[in-house]
Amino acid sequence: MPKLTAWRKSSYCNGDGGLCVEVCDGIPGLVPVRDSKNPFGPILRFPDRAWTEFVSTLKK
Numbered sequence: 001m002p003k004l005t006a007w008r009k010s011s012y013c014n015g016d017g018g019l020c021v022e023v024c025d026g027i028p029g030l031v032p033v034r035d036s037k038n039p040f041g042p043i044l045r046f047p048d049r050a051w052t053e054f055v056s057t058l059k060k
Helices: 048-059
Strands: 007-009 021-024 030-035 044-047
Antiparallel strands (some): 021 030
16 A cells, blocks of 8 residues: 555534544556544544445435
């Protein structure tokens, strides 16, 4: 897996920067997700279609 450097926090993150989900963009076909409180912890990897469907469902 390539080095991940472009992490971005969810727009629904609380004001102090904690309790956030971060995703990394730019990896074709894959969306890595991590907990912002533990940036060196586990990374979940989702197929991009599954992540897009998940986010779309949450927005509804």
